[in-house]
Amino acid sequence: MPMPNGFNYISAVPGSGSSIAADNPRRLVILGSTGSIGQSALGVIREHPERFRMLGLAGGRNIRLLAEQARQWRPGMLAVLDASLARELAELLPPDYSPEIVHGKEGYESLATLPEAELVISAQVGAAGLPATLAAARAGKVIALANKESLVLAGNMIREACRQSGAMILPVDSEHNAVFQSLRGEKSSSLKQIILTASGGPFRDLDAADLAGVTVRQALAHPNWSMGAKISVDSATLMNKGLEVIEACLLFGVELERVAVLIHPQSIVHSLVEFEDRSLLAHMGPADMRVPISYCLGFPDRLGLQSLAPLDLLQAATLSFSAPRSTLFPCLDLARQAFASGPSHLVVLNAANETAVDLFLKEKLSFMNIPALIRHCLDEHPGEPMDSLESILDLSARTQSRAQNWAVR
Ligand SMILES: NC(=O)c1ccc[n+]([C@@H]2O[C@H](COP(=O)([O-])OP(=O)(O)OC[C@H]3O[C@@H](n4cnc5c(N)ncnc54)[C@H](OP(=O)(O)O)[C@@H]3O)[C@@H](O)[C@H]2O)c1
Incomplete structure (x- = not known):
């Protein structure tokens, strides 16, 4: 791409x-x-x-x-x-x-x-x-x-x-808003890489045996953020981070290799940018979507948010970072692979994911089968031109019906 x-x-x-x-x-x-x-x-x-x-x-x-x-x-x-x-x-x-x-x-x-x-x-x-x-x-x-x-x-x-x-x-999106804020006033030639943080979702510490039996209620109980059902499940599978890697490449004009992901369970650092001189700029704040929303609503000014308590760093105390566990949470890699393959693979990725999440929420698909279904749809897809809104919506609809068939096979 x-x-x-x-x-x-x-x-x-x-x-x-x-x-x-x-x-x-x-x-x-x-x-x-x-x-x-x-x-x-x-x-x-x-x-x-x-x-x-x-x-x-x-x-x-x-x-x-x-x-x-x-x-x-x-x-x-x-x-x-x-x-x-x-x-x-x-x-x-x-x-x-x-x-x-x-x-x-x-x-x-x-x-x-x-x-x-x-x-x-x-x-x-x-x-x-x-x-x-x-x-x-x-x-x-x-x-x-x-x-x-x-x-x-x-x-x-x-x-x-x-x-x-x-x-x-x-x-x-809080991560991209963090990057956007960190890049203001900088030259694009100075940017080395973008580091997106991920809370890791409610299942970040589970092993394969535990993951096999997780329920919808557990998936919706995000530890740090209050969000709609679809993005909550996407956060639990790490597909949300996969979609965000793609979003970062497109918004900020960087290659896939220059967007890294770190698990940061405290959700205090919303993302970082690294510059050529090894400086890292991080954006921190409360885990509340009103912060990035108000930034967009007021841009280029900042709107006061009196209703929101300030982030107390003494209470937060610890900031920790680790690598994502891609074997247990393969959706992040599936998203990267789809982006590298081309625009129609991204349509298939998204449609298969939406179908899988919907089936999971209806208790018709297990959590571990979400990435399995997406992988199946991507493996079957030979690639095709995506040159209009109609072609995107058409491939989306075809993928959703193929994904439904796979799930009820
Ligand atoms: N929530 C977050 O913290 C967060 C953070 C970053 C990014 N995002 C992104 O923001 C978007 C919205 O997320 P959300 O968590 O706010 O979702 P949500 O709570 O599920 O709300 C979705 C909104 O879309 C409407 N909607 C649902 N199906 C629709 C359809 N077929 N056609 C038109 N409108 C439809 C819903 O209307 P009804 O409820 O009236 O049916 C509702 O207004 C997602 O793309 C998500 O990835 C969310």
Whole structure:
């Protein structure tokens, strides 16, 4: 996969010198407002209501929560998964408020491309987030990107869209946000490597025998972070770190070999960058997504977060680091291999993983069979051109049905 040059997203920051003025609120759309990231973003905005104007909120199926958010923020447009949910949502809104309610892929795309919107938070989960993220990139928006799957599926397409439209991406993922902050003001030629940290998830100390019997509840009980179900399982398998390695290559224009991963159980150092002079810059902070979200919302300024307790380093006391155990957690290597193989392998990786995680959450696949299913799909895939959104969605759908068949064989 050809690499982008330098810190291409960072150096292209439109208006990076301008602050958010209270008399000129930033016009905002949140895709995935009912999810973990969406709700954290609303928590940050609640601390600075005068700095933002909410234009649109998009949920999936949770229309009760979306209605509650809509009543509070009163955006002019709402989006949900399908037409029947849209009708139900309309019933839940007060009589003095009648926003436009759109639905499905086209609905999400129209919300992401609202002409007045400046900043789009992309926080839908999985491949479902790709069409709206790509639409926002084509429309020249500033995108606060949580939906890492978009980049994994269509990194080159999104990068080209950003180049042509002047759109830019601010990374919400805590690791990439840490790298982004550490790289500001640096020359890309000085960067030696990026070191992503991983908590290791709830199973980091288990052996193969213990892993064979782990339950969904255990997988969802992340030791440090509170997150949605899919990313919690991805963290437990280390696929999340695999997706993040790919995300780092694409965001910061570095080769696979220059993105390392270290297990850091305390989740205090959110990532590091090493420069040519052997300096290491690390970003530390509380393990709370409001930190990177607020950085993206306020960029280039920092927004105060009064509701968040400061990190007490005396309490934390120890910072430890170790190498990932790739034999027991093969998803990290599978992601690296897929990235090296090419764009269609990344689509297969992501689709097989989404299917495997869904089956695991429904208790139809064991934890150890998640990487087995992904490996099977990758081994069978000969590679094919990925030159449009349609080709990505088509291969995704074909892989998901192949993965389902493998799981019920
Ligand atoms: N949570 C974290 O701490 C964290 C950290 C870094 C990156 N991320 C990334 O951020 C993204 C969101 O994660 P999350 O943890 O916030 O997930 P989540 O809690 O499961 O929320 C997902 C959001 O996407 C919506 N959604 C689900 N299926 C959809 C579909 N088919 N079409 C459109 N919208 C759909 C959900 O709507 P309903 O709930 O209304 O159905 C919800 O608003 C993921 O890509 C994840 O990897 C998350």
